[in-house]
Amino acid sequence: MFSTSTSWTSLPQEMKLAVIESLSLQDTRALSLVDRSTYNACLPVTFKDVKIDGYSALLNFLQNVPRNYLSYIRTLQLSTQSQQPTSFHLITEQVTSLLISCPCMEDLTLRLAGSLHHTLVSCFSLLSDLKNLTICNTAMEDISPLSERFVVFIAASVPNLQTLTLDRISRSKLHATDLNTVFPYVPLVFDDADIPNHPILGSNLYLPSLLRIPTLRELTIRETHLGDPRWATVPVACRLEVLDLGSCYHENEDFNRVCIERIMAAVGRTVDVFSLETAVSDTVFAKPSVTPMQRLRKLHISPFFPVDNVVDTMSNLAGSPIESLSMQCFEDDVVDMCTALEEFLSLRVERGPDFYGKLSRIDVAVTAQDGVPPTVDDDAEAIDERLRATKRLQEFCHDLRLASYFKNAVPLLTGPSRGRSSSFSVEPRWPSIQSVADGRGRSMTI
Incomplete structure (x- = not known):
């Protein structure tokens, strides 16, 4: 042998x-x-998954990595944060140089420290493989706002965009004249009139125009003012399957609720997964025959949702065929959240099979906020109370033949999870790319 x-x-x-x-x-x-x-x-x-931590790292990357290597990038996370005052024209030039060299990129996250020059938008029409786009303003909105006109132009320019996540986008004075010099104060962008007309959207670069992107399937908008009434009137060309709407901290709870209900009514007919941060009070969503969310199967409730409104909101969403309910809550809210869910389940038993008859699963997660895990409470009584509350809810779910799962210390959901990535920061000194012969020589340091 x-x-x-x-x-x-x-x-x-x-x-x-x-x-x-x-x-x-x-x-x-x-x-x-x-x-x-x-x-x-x-x-x-x-180079499949690359993370660039700031403007200095971006310069370092562009100076040391051969351009032909950039075609290998599929996922890119890019921050424009700069330690030194830098012209946004220079930052725009470098970001553009990088993006046009990544023709095969499928997933892009832009963490922008304020707005860039509008010339950046021209390169997005070339990214035909780009499916997932996240744009977040990491600067203070009062000082360096990121215009809705800028991000809408970008999103509408991506040929095959499917998933869009926006965080802390500011309204433009051109589209929100009603918010100028009124209370409560909402930061507006005043210097974005030079953004050119879009080939399809024209000058209508307000947030509701996102619904005119025919390829869009998943939309997430957080910490952004959603009060534009055109959400209810803009022609909807997309078939959204996943909708995740946060609230605007400049407005009160009732205002945010009205805004979210307006968007739900506009796009709900195709939504299968919905993430909720504010209460829903419109009873139209409770009627199976008229609710706009007739395909809703999975409902997620964020940890910022007011616990006191859980039962009423669930009742008002009873018109949808919800099969799975997942909830996140902060440690201090565990007992109240479990109690609210018990009240909801008791109501389900009372109303019979027509009320959430398709519900088969409830998941609850204790959430870590801002990367900080739940604290270890020295108060044994408080710990026992939380344990008793979760156990009681689990037993109730078991009696109703509902699958359930309880998990502690999960991260706050802020976007899609990431796999392994090459991280490029300011510290590394980049060697030249040299041939590696017979196992000797230097490779590129990542």
């Missing part, structure tokens, strides 16, 4: 790629030092 062995270098390229894709990023880096051929084989995995 004979055994044969095959060297790594003699393996077909497809087999090498299969091996490399199963490795951690650290192991991939180590493997890339074997020889030049292996180094080249590792490039698609090394």
Whole structure:
């Protein structure tokens, strides 16, 4: 009986790629030092998922990474935060240079420290593979707002955009004249009139025009003023399946509720998954024959949702065929949330099979806020009270033959989770890209 062995270098390229894709990023880096051929084989995995932590890191990246390597990028997380005062024209130039070199990018997260120059928007029409886009303003909205006109132009320019997440986007004075010099104060953008007309949307670059993007399937908007009445009148060209709406901290709860109900009524007919942060009081959603959310299967309630409104809101959404309910709450709200869910389930029993008859699962998660896990409370009585409340709710779910799951210390849901990525920060000094021969020599440091 004979055994044969095959060297790594003699393996077909497809087999090498299969091996490399199963490795951690650290192991991939180590493997890339074997020889030049292996180094080249590792490039698609090394650059598949890239994170650039700030403007200095962006300059470092562009100066040291060959442009042809950028075609391997599939997921990019980019921050424009700068430690030194920098012209937004210069930042725009560098960001544009990077984006136009990533033709195969599928997932892009832009964490912008305020607005960039409107010339950036031109490169997005070239990103035909881009499916998922996140734009977040990390600067103080009062000082460096990010205009709705800017982000709507970008989103509407992406040829095949499916998932859009917006965070802390500011209204434009051009589209929100009713908010100028009135109480409560809402930050407005005054200098965005130079943003050109969009080929399809024209000058109508207000947030409701997002519903005119035909490819859009998932929409998330957080910490953004949603009071534009055109949400109810704009022609809807998309078939949204996932809708996640947050509230505007400049407005009160009732105002935010009206805004969200308006958007629900406009797009709810196709929504399958809905994330809710404010109460719903419009009873039209409770009637199966007239509710606009006739396909809603999964409902998620955020930890910012007012606990006192859980039962009423669930009752008002009874017209939808909800099968799964997931709830996040902060540690201090565990007992109250469990009590509210028990009241809702008791109401379900009382009203019979026509009231949430398709509900089959309830999940509750204790949420870590801003990356800080729930504290270890020294008060044994408080801990016991929370444990008793969750156990009582679980037993109630079991009696009703509902699946349930309770989890502690989960992160606050702020967007899609990320896998492994190459992180580029200010600190590393980038070596030149050199040939690696016979296992000796230097590889690019990531």
